Amino acid sequence: MSAKRRVGVLISGRGSNLQALIDAAKAPDYPADLVLVISNVPGVQGLDRAEAAGIPTSTVNHRDFPSREAFEAALDEALGAAGVDLLCNAGFMRLLTEGFVSRWLDRHLNIHPSLLPAFKGLDTHARVLRSGARITGCTVHFVRAAMDDGPIVGQAAVPVLEGDTEEALAARVLAAEHRLYPHALRLVASGQVAVDGERVAGIPVRPDESNGADAPEGRGESALFSPPLRGNF
Template sequence: MDVLTVPEHCPDYRGEPLRLGILASGNGSNFTAIVEAISAQTLPAVITGVIYNNPGAGVVQRAQAAGVKSHLVNHRDYPDRESFDQDIVSTLKNWGTEWVVMAGWMRQATEVLLQPFGAQVLNIHPSLLPAFPGIKAVERALAAGVKITGCTVHRVVLAVDSGPIIAQAAVPVLPGDTVASLHARIQQQEHRLYPQAILWAAVGNS
């Protein structure tokens, strides 16, 4: 049985719609989950745009289908992480972004990205942090033989996957699980958890 550690609704939020800028490196399924939550009026937000760092990333097609603009900032074109993040910040600020939402963003943030947005930079990670931070979290959970793993939404700080936890969802590891099967079930919970946790973070900030 999965466990969701935020309420299904956050009725205490009475502010203006959250202005979300999405950072994605891959397929963008969490982006779609956020779009669907906005459409269902369970997340009072607008998406200012999507920044992606890999040419051909699947999130581009998802953004086009949702009518959301996307912009490539290819980290390979920059001499260091700071200059890469500076272009990201400039784009996000030009869009009027207030919250930075990492959705499968496979780049480590620098102070250049974090300082302008403070605690309003969020990430989702496929483990129950503090267990298995960093890359290959699902593979490492299987290798460790744990019985329960899951996903975590947290505020982003300089140290990888170590920021304050906003919400978590637990996922059992089943006999015969592969990386693919376990990751698929974790993603199901990510799609449910992330939109709610974004709102919960905003309630906590208000």
């Protein structure tokens, strides 16, 4: 197996998606090591999760800096010192400047609780319910300067059920996020997908390395969708 990618994770809160990545990375064949978790908010639960897993942590409080650029320079310094080569947002509630995004171009992932490009931004589940949409879900994508924009690595579809509340729908989408993010990071870290222009495409792999989409298991369950991997399987 080739060397594992060194992954940094940016958080702002409880870190439930971080925990999903931590759990996935325990597998010997997982192609990524989590080497640093940074929070821009002091004392959040996600830092406790990382420390419990033996992952180094750092707090870089954006309120301590006079500008976004100064804050991001401190992020860059911490990530560089840890040898991070692949970056994941996991509930990181800060928009990043074009300069930072450019430095991490095509090496920086984010997860959003909708089927992008639909329902970008905040209050996602309430807006889904108001719209009358029958299917929602979550998306892992490469970060771009525009909010919730960038080449899509994978998505998980979640049905909107009759009588759904915002809380019930959010819980089901979050469960799908916990499946999707480790799956998408595996694809990127292993080199099975790569950015081609502003799209993500699969590259040829051996049949035993392919990761197919998971079919729905029943009413209310999610299904994962990733770029098809070119090749004869």
